[in-house]
Amino acid sequence: MMMLRERPIRAVILGAIGATLLLTGAIVTLALLDRTFPPPLEAYQARSVEVRDHVGDLLRAYTVDDGRWRLAVDLADVDPAFLAMLIAYEDRRFHDHAGVDPLALMRAAGQFLANGRIVSGGSTITMQVARLIEPREARSLGAKLRQILRALQIERRLSKDDILALYLTLAPYGGNLEGVRAASLAWFGKEPQRLETGEAALLVALPQLPERRRPDRHHAAAQAARDRVLARMVDAGLMPAAEARRARLLPVPRERRAMPMHAAHVADATIRADPDARFHRLTIRRGVQRNLEQVAREAADRLGARVSVAVMMADARTGAILASVGSPGLADTRRAGWLDMARAVRSPGSTLKPFIYGLAIEQGVVAQETMIADRPANFAGYRPRNFDMAYQGDVSIRTALQLSLNVPAVRLLDAVGPARLASRLRRGGVAPVLPQGEAPGLAVALGGAGVSLHDLVQLYAGLANGGEAVTLSLRPGHAGEPRKQIIAAHAAWHVTDMLAGINPPEGASRRGIAYKTGTSYGYRDAWSIGYDGRHVIGVWVGRADAAPVPGISGYASAAPILFEAFQRSGIPAVMPARAPAGAVRLTRAALPVTLRRFSGSGEAAPPVHATEPAPEIVFPPEGARIERTAGPAGPVPLVLTLQGGRAPFRWLANGRPLPGISRNRMRQWQPDGQGYATLTVIDATGRAARVRILVE
Incomplete structure (x- = not known):
């Protein structure tokens, strides 16, 4: 009986062992098969490359290699x-x-x-x-x-x-x-x-x-x-x-919509720069971009079948590009829409004139109400003429800039030097394209150099930023290079004050915008660049093949688009910054005698030549750090010393004339407070010297 009982138990045990081995073998086999023949998940990892705006909204996507949107x-x-x-x-x-x-x-x-x-x-x-x-x-x-x-x-x-x-x-x-x-x-x-x-x-x-x-x-x-x-x-x-x-x-849609294609040129350039990335985040704001694209399309339709339009908007404080429209439409073959005209190098017309005027004010050569001659002039064989072939006679610096008169601008550029202007533009991150082997000349004042819309927006962002250069960027959080001063803060304020006084195009509200227009030689390019207290918008109008467009001009063709772009951007206007210390607009009667009229080269009458060397400020020297000392009656005035020049001398601090005219080469100055200050001296012949110091 005992043997009979042991046999079933043994059979059960053996069966259980066999089942366990079989199950284990099956599990091991399935595990081996699972590792040997895994699901092809990696084969479907391809996703559409996406370009997104500053908050992650989709600007543009690209199909995967087989042409599918995934x-x-x-x-x-x-x-x-x-x-x-x-x-x-x-x-x-x-x-x-x-x-x-x-x-x-x-x-x-x-x-x-x-x-x-x-x-x-x-x-x-x-x-x-x-x-x-x-x-x-x-x-x-x-x-x-x-x-x-x-x-x-x-x-x-x-x-x-x-x-x-x-x-x-x-x-x-x-x-x-x-x-x-x-x-x-x-x-x-x-x-x-x-x-x-x-x-x-x-x-x-x-x-x-x-x-x-x-x-x-x-x-x-x-x-x-x-x-x-x-x-x-x-x-x-x-x-x-x-x-x-x-x-x-709710109705079921009957048509398929096109995929988002905002900032198409910028998106393509971003992909080319980093082809391996699947997601790209830009500073572009999709709403602003969409609105300005619509503005460009409507403007191009009004201007003609082959006329293209480019628009760019940037934040002058951060350098962030908020919108960049390279053409009215990427697929618009009539206008060569595939070309990004926001980056194309073209003649800027008169749009560089504000920087010439800014340099002249910074150096103490002129003030806003200084009179300057708008008459035929000859600069060693170069004879500039105004756009309308007419001349205004004697005008103020303010009027000359606002009317964009050519001869006064060339006079001032001759005084400050084309090389200095080019140097300041490079300090702003822009290198104008010149004919090979040629140095900057007076023709730069009237568009004789190549720049892009991107370049101009970057330069004008410096004006809006108190003269401090700003590097435009499409990458969020991009710090850029250390900022440099394009022109002094007080000079930037004066330029802004003059540009803000230009009448807006017909039908447009003023909106507190300072702006400048330009038209290149032969009616090939029309420009308008403007800014409020924070934002800069630039507009270019022309043909992508550089053919002339009879009748276009910066004021008539590009400026209306500029004001419409500001209005429809969706971004509220920002009031201009307050005037910096020492920046004040004086009447002509309040100006020093030497600043009441500008007399440079190119005049019909021969200039007066001084026999003395040009004035030079020997104390304080350029870049000096001056610590204010206190006396019994308060802070001790700083003694200014110069050599050379012809008396009498007129001194300016931060663009504001100091009281009185001195025949001595020493005078006292009481700084308004701490910070950077620009000191300028002008002699009887109109020659000037300038230093920038830090008062501590």
């Missing part, structure tokens, strides 16, 4: 109501199963036996991901088994959120659209962050039969599919019937 999906950026509807409709036990839903498979098998064909596949979302990464030609039991095995593998490798994000990235939505973001942008023109109930239902329905339910080709089928999703939600108790009825009233 935008990466972050579940945090998808409407939670859509996600809940998708799971309820496609795989309600998604978060509970391990990739395969046995109940759904049993239901599908029963439908197959009852109907003799596959009615529903019983696929989970994970199984659908398996089908998407390994597309099949036809539905079959073998294909279904493969999906099941792949789903189990995928669940071992990815979290539920990762699987759902992968599905929402690869799911087909008709044509070359893949993923919920591409579908939402194409059908609704928006990201899937906040979807209407009807929109969410349509996006749930489309991946099942994406080609047969394309709204642009099979509108009725798309609407019926959407309504079935809504009905299912009501039947499942997940949606009130009233909400479903309201959702059915």
Whole structure:
């Protein structure tokens, strides 16, 4: 009896051992197969390259190599109501199963036996991901088994959120659209962050039969599919019937929208600079960019079939480029829209004149109310003429700049020196393009050098920033190079004050904008650059092939676009900065005798030649740091000393004349306070010397 009892026990033990070994072998075999034949997840890692604005909004996306729109999906950026509807409709036990839903498979098998064909596949979302990464030609039991095995593998490798994000990235939505973001942008023109109930239902329905339910080709089928999703939600108790009825009233789109293509030229350049990156963040503001693109398109339509328009806007304090429009349209072949005219080097016309005037004021050569001759002049054979071929006679510096008179500008450039102007422009990060082997000449005042719209906006940002150079950038947080002074702060204020007095174009409000226009030789380029207390906008008008456009001018063609761009940018106007210490506009009567009239070269009458050497400030020297000392009656005045020059002498501190005229080469000056100060002395012949010091 004992032997008979031991045999069953032994058999049970041996059976259990055998079953364990068999199960272990099966597990090991499956593990080996899993490692040997992993799901091809890496093959579908390609995503559309995206260029985004300063807060992450999409500016432009690019298709993957096979021409499909496949935008990466972050579940945090998808409407939670859509996600809940998708799971309820496609795989309600998604978060509970391990990739395969046995109940759904049993239901599908029963439908197959009852109907003799596959009615529903019983696929989970994970199984659908398996089908998407390994597309099949036809539905079959073998294909279904493969999906099941792949789903189990995928669940071992990815979290539920990762699987759902992968599905929402690869799911087909008709044509070359893949993923919920591409579908939402194409059908609704928006990201899937906040979807209407009807929109969410349509996006749930489309991946099942994406080609047969394309709204642009099979509108009725798309609407019926959407309504079935809504009905299912009501039947499942997940949606009130009233909400479903309201959702059915929402029209299904009949046309597919174009993908966002804002700042197209900038986006292309960004991709070329860093082709390996998938995401690019720029300083561009999408709303501003969109508005200025519309302004450029409308302006180009008004100006002519072959006329192009470029617009750029920047923050003068940070250097951030807020919008850059290189042409009215990338695909506009009539205007060579593929060329980025915001970066094209062209003749700037009169747009560099403010920097000539700024240098002249900085050096104490002129003030705003100094009189200057606008008459025919000869500068060693160079005879500039005004745009209208007429002359105004004697005018103030303020009027000469506001009327953009050519002869006075050349007179001042001759006085301050073309090389000095070029040096200051380079200090502002801009190197004007000159004919090979030539040095800067007087023609630079009238556009005889090449610059781009980007260059001009950068230079004018320095004016708006108190004369301090700003490096424009498209990269958020870009610190740029250490800032340098293009012109002194008081000179920048005077230039701004004069430019702000120019009348706006007809029909435009003043808006507190300081601006300058320019027209290049032969009517090839029309410019207008303006700024308020913080923002700079530049406009270029012309033909991309540099052919003449009869009748265009900076004031008539570009300035109206400038004021419209400020108005429609969506950014509130900022008041100009207050005048710095010592910057004050004096009447002509209050000016020193030597500043009441400018007499430079090029005059019809021969200039007066001084026999003495030019004046030179010997104390304090350039760049000196002066510590103020206190006496019994308060701070001790600083003694200014010069040598050379012809008496009498007129001294200016930060552009403001000191009281009285001195015949001595020494005088006292009481600084207003601490900080940088510019001291200028002018002798009887109009020659000047200047130093910049720091009072501590």
